[in-house]
Amino acid sequence: MPKRVDHAERRARIAEALVRVAARRGLHAVGMRDVAAEAGVSLRLVQYYFETKEKLLLFGLERLAQGFGERVAARVRAAGDSPGPRAVVEALLMAALPTDEESRTFHQLYTSYAVLSLNDPALAAQPFIRNPDAAEDAVTELLRQAQAADLLRPGLDARREAVGLLALSAGLGTSILVGQRTPQYATEVLHSHLDRIFRTHGNGTPASGTPDPVNPMVPGMP
Amino acid sequence: MPKRVDHAERRARIAEALVRVAARRGLHAVGMRDVAAEAGVSLRLVQYYFETKEKLLLFGLERLAQGFGERVAARVRAAGDSPGPRAVVEALLMAALPTDEESRTFHQLYTSYAVLSLNDPALAAQPFIRNPDAAEDAVTELLRQAQAADLLRPGLDARREAVGLLALSAGLGTSILVGQRTPQYATEVLHSHLDRIFRTHGNGTPASGTPDPVNPMVPGMP
DNA sequence: GGTTTCGTGATACGAACGTATCACGATGTT
DNA sequence: AACATCGTGATACGTTCGTATCACGAAACC
Numbered sequence: 001m002p003k004r005v006d007h008a009e010r011r012a013r014i015a016e017a018l019v020r021v022a023a024r025r026g027l028h029a030v031g032m033r034d035v036a037a038e039a040g041v042s043l044r045l046v047q048y049y050f051e052t053k054e055k056l057l058l059f060g061l062e063r064l065a066q067g068f069g070e071r072v073a074a075r076v077r078a079a080g081d082s083p084g085p086r087a088v089v090e091a092l093l094m095a096a097l098p099t100d101e102e103s104r105t106f107h108q109l110y111t112s113y114a115v116l117s118l119n120d121p122a123l124a125a126q127p128f129i130r131n132p133d134a135a136e137d138a139v140t141e142l143l144r145q146a147q148a149a150d151l152l153r154p155g156l157d158a159r160r161e162a163v164g165l166l167a168l169s170a171g172l173g174t175s176i177l178v179g180q181r182t183p184q185y186a187t188e189v190l191h192s193h194l195d196r197i198f199r200t201h202g203n204g205t206p207a208s209g210t211p212d213p214v215n216p217m218v219p220g221m222p
Numbered sequence: 223m224p225k226r227v228d229h230a231e232r233r234a235r236i237a238e239a240l241v242r243v244a245a246r247r248g249l250h251a252v253g254m255r256d257v258a259a260e261a262g263v264s265l266r267l268v269q270y271y272f273e274t275k276e277k278l279l280l281f282g283l284e285r286l287a288q289g290f291g292e293r294v295a296a297r298v299r300a301a302g303d304s305p306g307p308r309a310v311v312e313a314l315l316m317a318a319l320p321t322d323e324e325s326r327t328f329h330q331l332y333t334s335y336a337v338l339s340l341n342d343p344a345l346a347a348q349p350f351i352r353n354p355d356a357a358e359d360a361v362t363e364l365l366r367q368a369q370a371a372d373l374l375r376p377g378l379d380a381r382r383e384a385v386g387l388l389a390l391s392a393g394l395g396t397s398i399l400v401g402q403r404t405p406q407y408a409t410e411v412l413h414s415h416l417d418r419i420f421r422t423h424g425n426g427t428p429a430s431g432t433p434d435p436v437n438p439m440v441p442g443m444p
Numbered sequence: 445g446g447t448t449t450c451g452t453g454a455t456a457c458g459a460a461c462g463t464a465t466c467a468c469g470a471t472g473t474t
Numbered sequence: 475a476a477c478a479t480c481g482t483g484a485t486a487c488g489t490t491c492g493t494a495t496c497a498c499g500a501a502a503c504c
Contacts, residue, residue, distance in 0.1 A: 004501070026337070026341035033491080033492095043453095045452070111336075115250075119247055119248035163407070167390050167393030167397055171391070171392035171396075189382055189389065193386055226480080253460075274463080275462065
C-alpha cells in the first residue's frame with residue numbers, strides 16, 4: 001500500500017485542508033486533528049509532513065499569499081493586452097477586495113495571521129512585510145508612469161497616492177468582510193477615488209447614488 | 223476581610239486586566255488564569271464576577287468600545303469651541319489612528335474581536351455593527367454641513383466620501399499597527415486626502431515629501 | 445534476498461484550559 | 475443571638491490540545 005509518495009503534493013493537500021477548515025471555523029480554532037479530518041488523513045500524517053503546528057501554519061500562510069498573488073496577476077492580465085496604467089491599478093486594487101468566496105477566505109485568514117503576528121515573533125518575521133511593500137512599489141511605479149504620460153491630475157505625490165489607494169482598498173476590504181459594506185458599494189467608492197486621481201476623459205463613473213443594502217453574502221450579519 | 227464590595231468596580235478592574243494581558247500576549251492567548259493573575263485576584267473571583275469566559279470577553283469588548291468613544295469625543299472637543307466641519311472630521315479620523323499605546327491596544331483588540339466575530343455568532347450579534355455605522359452617519363452629516371456651507375469641492379456624494387474617508391482611516395490604522403507605516407506618514411496621507419475633498423483656502427498641507435522610515439514603535443518589526 | 449529506509453496507523457502523555465464543587469469566614473438581617 | 479447570604483480560597487474534573495512513542499507493512503537498494 002505505501003507507495004513512494006510526492007511530499008510536496010501531500011503538503012499542498014493538507015495545507016488546502018487547513019485553509020478550508022480555518023475559513024469555516026476561524027484560524028484560532030483549527031487543530032491538527034481538524035486539519036487531518038478535513039484532509040481525510042490520520043493525525044499522524046499531518047505530523048509527519050509538517051512536524052509541528054507552527055510549521056503547518058507558516059506553510060499555509062505562504063500558500064495563501066502565493067494564491068493571492070496569482071489571482072492578482074490573472075486579473076491584471078485580464079485587463080487587456082496593453083492596458084493603461086489606470087486599468088492596471090484598478091485591476092490590482094479590485095483584486096484585493098473580497099468579492100468572491102475565495103478572496104473572502106484570503107482576507108479573513110490574512111487578517112487572522114496579521115493579528116497573530118503582532119504577538120508572535122515567528123510570524124512577524126514572515127514575508128508579511130515584503131508583500132505589501134511590493135504592492136506599494138508597484139502602484140507607485142504605475143502612478144509615476146501615468147504621471148509621465150500626463151494621465152494624472154497635476155501636483156500629486158505618486159507614493160503618497162499609492163499608499164492612500166492601498167489603504168483605502170484594504171479598509172474597504174475589511175468593511176466588506178464584516179458585512180458592513182457590499183462589494184458593489186465598495187467598488188463605487190474605489191472608482192470615485194480613482195476618478196479624483198486620474199484625469200477624467202469625460203467618462204466619469206456614473207454618479208448613480210446606489211443605496212447600500214446590507215451585505216447578503218455574510219451569513220450571520222443583519 | 224470580605225467586606226461588602228462594589229461589583230461594578232471589581233468587574234471594571236478585571237476587565238482592565240483582561241485588556242492589558244490581551245494587548246501583551248494577544249487576545250487568542252488569554253485565559254481566565256492569566257486575567258486573574260494580572261488583576262491580582264484568584265481564578266475563582268474572575269469566575270465569580272463573570273460567570274463564563276464568553277461573558278468576560280463581551281464585557282471587555284464593551285469597555286474597549288466605550289473607551290474609544292470617549293477618546294474620540296475628547297479629541298473632537300479639543301478641536302476648539304466652534305470648529306468647522308473639517309476640523310471635526312479631522313479630529314474624528316485622527317482619533318481612529320493608533321498613534322499612542324492606548325489606541326494601539328484598542329486597534330489590535332478590536333481587530334481581534336472582529337476576526338473572531340466572523341465565526342462566532344455571539345460576537346457577531348454585538349454592537350460591532352452599530353458603532354461603525356454611527357461613525358459613517360456622523361461623518362456623512364458633517365460633510366453635508368460642509369456642503370451646505372460651500373466648503374466642499376462641488377459634485378461630491380457626501381455618504382460616499384464619508385465611507386471612503388473611514389475606510390482610508392481604517393486601512394491606514396491597520397498599516398500603522400503592523401509596522402508598515404509611521405503615524406506621521408499616515409497622517410500626511412489622510413490630510414492630503416482631506417485637501418482633495420475640502421475646498422482649499424490656500425493653506426494646503428505642506429507638500430514636504432517626508433520619507434517613510436520604518437515604524438520604530440513596533441517592537442518585532444524591522 | 446536481506447536490510448535499511450519510508451509511510452502510516454494506533455495510542456499514549458503531559459499540559460493547559462474552562463468550569464464546577466466544597467468549605468468557610470465575614471457580614472448583614474431580624 | 476440565630477440565621478441567611480455574600481465573597482473568597484483551594485482544589486478537583488473532564489476535555490482538548492500538541493506532541494511523542496511504538497509497531498509494522500511495503501518498497502528501494504546493494
